[in-house]
Amino acid sequence: MAKQVEQSLPILDELEKQGTDSEGVDKVYAKWAEEYDKDMVTLNYTEPSVGATEMENCLKDNKDALILDAACGTGLGGIEVMIVSVCLSQ
Template sequence: MTTELSRRTEEYCKRVLDKNASNQDIVEAYNDWAQIYDDSVKSLNYECPSVAAEEMKKLFQEKQDALILDAAAGTGLVGSELKKCGFHNLDALDASEEMLEIAKKKKLYKNVVCDFLGPNRLDIPDDTYDAVVIVGSFNPGHVNGSCLAELIRIVKSDGYIVIVMRKELLDEKFGRDLLEIMDGHVSAGRWAVVSRHPAPRYSSLNKGMVFVHRVQ
């Protein structure tokens, strides 16, 4: 990694992982990071987009026209991996305009929406998607369990929600709160667990965890 890329990558990672940062600070940090985000994460061997795409391939087999929302899509790295697996019916949503500008240039997505994932209602009808995939974005100050009810609402019955995130978060309050919300949706019969397992790869810095739930 060049020294300059390494210095700036470290600076942005610090900003987005700052536990005291507000949602707005985080979105501003991604707006600033957008131009070099792909180079940064490549230098960190960030492989979870391909892990997520492989999970989707297992779930959908040959149904490559599945309508998939890449939530917190960023610059479109997940969309790009989904496309390599043959998926071609993709939408993207993210809170950062600048990250989405990079994603749009890749021409991977039919609809690209700038919106916030949280307890707020999304401007998306009920039962729209065959799946939602969300990668690398469940983090303090980013996306948390408060958006899951809304994701469940926009996914069709028998559709999937696939989450790939840092495994170490499960040992923190953030992860414990998330698991409690996930399990609450299981108990309420809103979704069922398909699998919860360590990711085969994540990045040079972190280990990963994959959550796959089927909407009921």
């Protein structure tokens, strides 16, 4: 069984320091935006890859499928969709 390591992100400490007022929270999240992708790698966030793999499984028999990336995030999912799209078009 894989060993799980619990870790915390600095943003959680920052949120506790700033309190709960909306201005403080806005500042913390604005700062975190610069580090978000790196933090997702640190946390081994695999959801974009998992989602793209599921999409590939659903569409493997439909090579003419149109795929819409609705731009609802940071682009991590879009990268994975592009990789899968290349596989689907072959």
